[in-house]
Amino acid sequence: SQTIHQWPATLVQPVGSPLSLECTVEGTSNPNLYWYRQAAGRGLQLLFYSVGIGQISSEVPQNLSASRPQDRQFILSSKKLLLSDSGFYLCAWSSMLHDEAFFGQGTRLTVV
Amino acid sequence: RKEVEQDPGPFNVPEGATVAFNCTYSNSASQSFFWYRQDCRKEPKLLMSVYSSGNEDGRFTAQLNRASQYISLLIRDSKLSDSATYLCVVNKVPVISGGYNKLIFGAGTRLAVHP
Numbered sequence: 001s002q003t004i005h006q007w008p009a010t011l012v013q014p015v016g017s018p019l020s021l022e023c024t025v026e027g028t029s030n031p032n033l034y035w036y037r038q039a040a041g042r043g044l045q046l047l048f049y050s051v052g053i054g055q056i057s058s059e060v061p062q063n064l065s066a067s068r069p070q071d072r073q074f075i076l077s078s079k080k081l082l083l084s085d086s087g088f089y090l091c092a093w094s095s096m097l098h099d100e101a102f103f104g105q106g107t108r109l110t111v112v
Numbered sequence: 113r114k115e116v117e118q119d120p121g122p123f124n125v126p127e128g129a130t131v132a133f134n135c136t137y138s139n140s141a142s143q144s145f146f147w148y149r150q151d152c153r154k155e156p157k158l159l160m161s162v163y164s165s166g167n168e169d170g171r172f173t174a175q176l177n178r179a180s181q182y183i184s185l186l187i188r189d190s191k192l193s194d195s196a197t198y199l200c201v202v203n204k205v206p207v208i209s210g211g212y213n214k215l216i217f218g219a220g221t222r223l224a225v226h227p
Protein backbone atom coordinates (compact mmCIF):
# COMPACT_ATOMS: atom_id res chain seq x y z
CA SER A 1 0.00 0.00 0.00
CA GLN A 2 1.02 3.59 -0.53
CA THR A 3 2.28 5.74 2.32
CA ILE A 4 3.45 9.31 2.54
CA HIS A 5 5.94 10.58 5.08
CA GLN A 6 6.47 14.20 5.97
CA TRP A 7 8.80 15.68 8.55
CA PRO A 8 9.30 17.32 10.91
CA ALA A 9 5.88 17.45 12.59
CA THR A 10 6.54 20.81 14.25
CA LEU A 11 9.15 23.47 13.69
CA VAL A 12 9.91 26.82 15.27
CA GLN A 13 12.27 28.99 13.26
CA PRO A 14 13.47 32.59 13.60
CA VAL A 15 12.72 35.18 10.96
CA GLY A 16 15.40 35.19 8.28
CA SER A 17 16.43 31.57 8.80
CA PRO A 18 16.30 28.97 6.00
CA LEU A 19 13.70 26.23 5.72
CA SER A 20 13.69 22.72 4.33
CA LEU A 21 10.70 20.40 4.63
CA GLU A 22 10.87 16.96 3.12
CA CYS A 23 8.19 14.60 1.90
CA THR A 24 8.53 11.09 0.50
CA VAL A 25 6.01 8.68 -0.93
CA GLU A 26 6.29 4.90 -0.88
CA GLY A 27 4.44 2.17 -2.71
CA THR A 28 3.76 4.03 -5.95
CA SER A 29 5.71 5.40 -8.86
CA ASN A 30 5.44 8.66 -10.78
CA PRO A 31 2.96 10.26 -8.38
CA ASN A 32 1.70 13.79 -8.68
CA LEU A 33 3.03 15.67 -5.66
CA TYR A 34 1.74 18.80 -3.96
CA TRP A 35 2.62 21.27 -1.24
CA TYR A 36 -0.29 23.03 0.46
CA ARG A 37 -0.35 25.59 3.25
CA GLN A 38 -3.17 26.10 5.69
CA ALA A 39 -3.22 29.26 7.77
CA ALA A 40 -4.97 29.09 11.15
CA GLY A 41 -8.73 28.74 10.62
CA ARG A 42 -8.39 28.94 6.85
CA GLY A 43 -8.66 26.64 3.86
CA LEU A 44 -5.86 24.87 2.04
CA GLN A 45 -3.85 26.94 -0.39
CA LEU A 46 -1.97 25.08 -3.13
CA LEU A 47 1.63 26.28 -3.23
CA PHE A 48 3.38 23.93 -5.66
CA TYR A 49 2.62 20.84 -7.66
CA SER A 50 4.81 18.47 -9.60
CA VAL A 51 3.98 15.88 -12.24
CA GLY A 52 7.51 14.51 -12.53
CA ILE A 53 11.16 14.81 -11.55
CA GLY A 54 12.37 18.36 -11.94
CA GLN A 55 8.92 19.56 -13.03
CA ILE A 56 7.59 22.13 -10.57
CA SER A 57 4.73 24.55 -11.01
CA SER A 58 4.12 27.40 -8.61
CA GLU A 59 0.63 28.54 -7.83
CA VAL A 60 1.30 31.74 -5.95
CA PRO A 61 4.26 34.12 -5.85
CA GLN A 62 5.96 33.84 -2.50
CA ASN A 63 9.05 33.40 -0.45
CA LEU A 64 9.14 29.65 -0.97
CA SER A 65 10.46 27.22 -3.57
CA ALA A 66 10.06 23.52 -4.22
CA SER A 67 12.19 20.83 -5.77
CA ARG A 68 11.70 17.23 -6.80
CA PRO A 69 15.11 15.59 -6.99
CA GLN A 70 13.72 12.05 -7.12
CA ASP A 71 10.46 10.52 -8.31
CA ARG A 72 9.00 10.14 -4.84
CA GLN A 73 10.67 13.01 -3.01
CA PHE A 74 9.35 16.54 -2.77
CA ILE A 75 11.11 19.31 -0.87
CA LEU A 76 9.82 22.72 0.20
CA SER A 77 12.45 25.37 0.88
CA SER A 78 13.02 28.96 1.76
CA LYS A 79 16.23 30.95 1.96
CA LYS A 80 14.85 33.46 4.46
CA LEU A 81 11.65 32.90 6.39
CA LEU A 82 9.12 35.65 7.01
CA LEU A 83 6.62 35.86 9.85
CA SER A 84 3.86 35.38 7.28
CA ASP A 85 5.31 31.96 6.37
CA SER A 86 3.89 30.52 9.60
CA GLY A 87 1.25 27.89 9.00
CA PHE A 88 0.46 24.23 8.60
CA TYR A 89 2.30 22.78 5.60
CA LEU A 90 0.92 19.66 4.00
CA CYS A 91 2.45 17.42 1.39
CA ALA A 92 0.12 15.28 -0.69
CA TRP A 93 0.21 12.83 -3.55
CA SER A 94 -2.20 11.57 -6.15
CA SER A 95 -1.91 8.98 -8.87
CA MET A 96 -1.99 9.62 -12.59
CA LEU A 97 -5.29 7.77 -12.83
CA HIS A 98 -7.30 9.28 -10.00
CA ASP A 99 -7.80 12.82 -8.75
CA GLU A 100 -8.12 12.20 -5.02
CA ALA A 101 -5.13 13.31 -2.99
CA PHE A 102 -3.63 11.73 0.10
CA PHE A 103 -1.87 13.83 2.69
CA GLY A 104 1.13 13.51 4.94
CA GLN A 105 0.80 14.32 8.61
CA GLY A 106 1.78 17.95 8.04
CA THR A 107 4.39 20.27 9.49
CA ARG A 108 3.28 23.03 11.82
CA LEU A 109 5.73 25.89 11.22
CA THR A 110 5.95 28.87 13.53
CA VAL A 111 8.23 31.70 12.50
CA VAL A 112 9.23 33.87 15.44
CA ARG B 113 -16.50 34.60 -6.16
CA LYS B 114 -14.60 31.77 -4.50
CA GLU B 115 -14.08 28.66 -6.59
CA VAL B 116 -15.46 26.45 -3.84
CA GLU B 117 -17.73 27.87 -1.14
CA GLN B 118 -18.91 26.31 2.08
CA ASP B 119 -20.79 27.53 5.12
CA PRO B 120 -18.07 27.64 7.82
CA GLY B 121 -20.52 26.68 10.58
CA PRO B 122 -20.15 25.56 13.25
CA PHE B 123 -23.02 23.13 13.14
CA ASN B 124 -23.76 22.11 16.72
CA VAL B 125 -25.93 18.98 16.80
CA PRO B 126 -26.84 16.36 19.41
CA GLU B 127 -25.83 12.75 19.05
CA GLY B 128 -28.18 10.87 16.78
CA ALA B 129 -29.14 13.91 14.72
CA THR B 130 -29.04 14.13 10.96
CA VAL B 131 -27.00 16.97 9.54
CA ALA B 132 -26.41 18.15 5.99
CA PHE B 133 -23.69 20.31 4.47
CA ASN B 134 -23.78 21.99 1.10
CA CYS B 135 -21.00 23.27 -1.07
CA THR B 136 -21.12 25.28 -4.30
CA TYR B 137 -18.47 25.44 -7.01
CA SER B 138 -17.92 27.92 -9.80
CA ASN B 139 -16.28 25.86 -12.58
CA SER B 140 -19.04 24.15 -14.55
CA ALA B 141 -16.43 21.95 -16.28
CA SER B 142 -15.34 20.30 -13.00
CA GLN B 143 -15.53 16.53 -13.14
CA SER B 144 -14.30 15.16 -9.82
CA PHE B 145 -15.76 15.90 -6.43
CA PHE B 146 -14.81 14.77 -2.94
CA TRP B 147 -15.50 15.25 0.73
CA TYR B 148 -12.55 15.24 3.09
CA ARG B 149 -12.58 15.21 6.86
CA GLN B 150 -10.05 17.16 8.89
CA ASP B 151 -9.65 16.75 12.64
CA CYS B 152 -8.20 19.58 14.70
CA ARG B 153 -4.50 20.07 13.92
CA LYS B 154 -4.41 17.00 11.69
CA GLU B 155 -4.13 16.39 7.98
CA PRO B 156 -7.26 16.11 5.80
CA LYS B 157 -8.38 12.58 5.06
CA LEU B 158 -10.52 11.44 2.18
CA LEU B 159 -14.05 10.69 3.39
CA MET B 160 -15.70 9.86 0.10
CA SER B 161 -15.84 10.63 -3.56
CA VAL B 162 -19.04 12.12 -4.96
CA TYR B 163 -20.54 10.52 -8.03
CA SER B 164 -23.16 11.89 -10.39
CA SER B 165 -25.68 9.29 -9.32
CA GLY B 166 -25.09 9.98 -5.64
CA ASN B 167 -23.43 7.51 -3.33
CA GLU B 168 -23.71 6.22 0.17
CA ASP B 169 -21.15 4.88 2.63
CA GLY B 170 -22.75 3.75 5.86
CA ARG B 171 -24.20 6.80 7.59
CA PHE B 172 -22.78 9.16 4.97
CA THR B 173 -24.53 10.11 1.73
CA ALA B 174 -23.09 12.40 -0.92
CA GLN B 175 -25.06 14.02 -3.73
CA LEU B 176 -24.04 16.02 -6.78
CA ASN B 177 -26.23 18.53 -8.59
CA ARG B 178 -24.39 19.58 -11.75
CA ALA B 179 -27.12 21.91 -12.98
CA SER B 180 -26.94 23.99 -9.80
CA GLN B 181 -23.24 23.31 -9.24
CA TYR B 182 -23.45 22.11 -5.70
CA ILE B 183 -22.63 19.00 -3.78
CA SER B 184 -23.93 17.87 -0.44
CA LEU B 185 -22.99 15.59 2.41
CA LEU B 186 -25.61 14.06 4.69
CA ILE B 187 -24.62 12.45 7.97
CA ARG B 188 -27.22 10.34 9.70
CA ASP B 189 -27.22 9.23 13.34
CA SER B 190 -24.37 11.59 14.24
CA LYS B 191 -21.70 10.28 16.59
CA LEU B 192 -19.42 12.24 18.89
CA SER B 193 -16.55 11.01 16.73
CA ASP B 194 -18.03 12.79 13.69
CA SER B 195 -16.96 16.13 15.19
CA ALA B 196 -14.48 17.56 12.70
CA THR B 197 -14.21 19.99 9.81
CA TYR B 198 -15.56 18.72 6.50
CA LEU B 199 -13.86 19.97 3.36
CA CYS B 200 -15.53 20.11 -0.03
CA VAL B 201 -13.07 19.47 -2.87
CA VAL B 202 -13.53 20.04 -6.59
CA ASN B 203 -11.10 19.51 -9.43
CA LYS B 204 -10.20 22.52 -11.53
CA VAL B 205 -10.14 21.73 -15.20
CA PRO B 206 -7.38 23.59 -17.04
CA VAL B 207 -8.40 26.42 -19.35
CA ILE B 208 -5.88 25.39 -22.00
CA SER B 209 -5.33 21.94 -23.39
CA GLY B 210 -2.53 20.07 -21.65
CA GLY B 211 -2.77 22.16 -18.51
CA TYR B 212 -2.80 20.57 -15.15
CA ASN B 213 -5.97 19.26 -13.52
CA LYS B 214 -5.79 20.20 -9.84
CA LEU B 215 -7.92 20.05 -6.70
CA ILE B 216 -9.48 23.11 -5.10
CA PHE B 217 -10.40 22.88 -1.43
CA GLY B 218 -13.20 24.73 0.28
CA ALA B 219 -12.44 26.36 3.62
CA GLY B 220 -14.48 23.70 5.41
CA THR B 221 -17.60 23.35 7.53
CA ARG B 222 -17.10 22.65 11.20
CA LEU B 223 -19.31 20.06 12.87
CA ALA B 224 -19.58 19.68 16.64
CA VAL B 225 -21.63 16.74 17.91
CA HIS B 226 -22.55 16.93 21.60
CA PRO B 227 -23.95 14.32 24.00
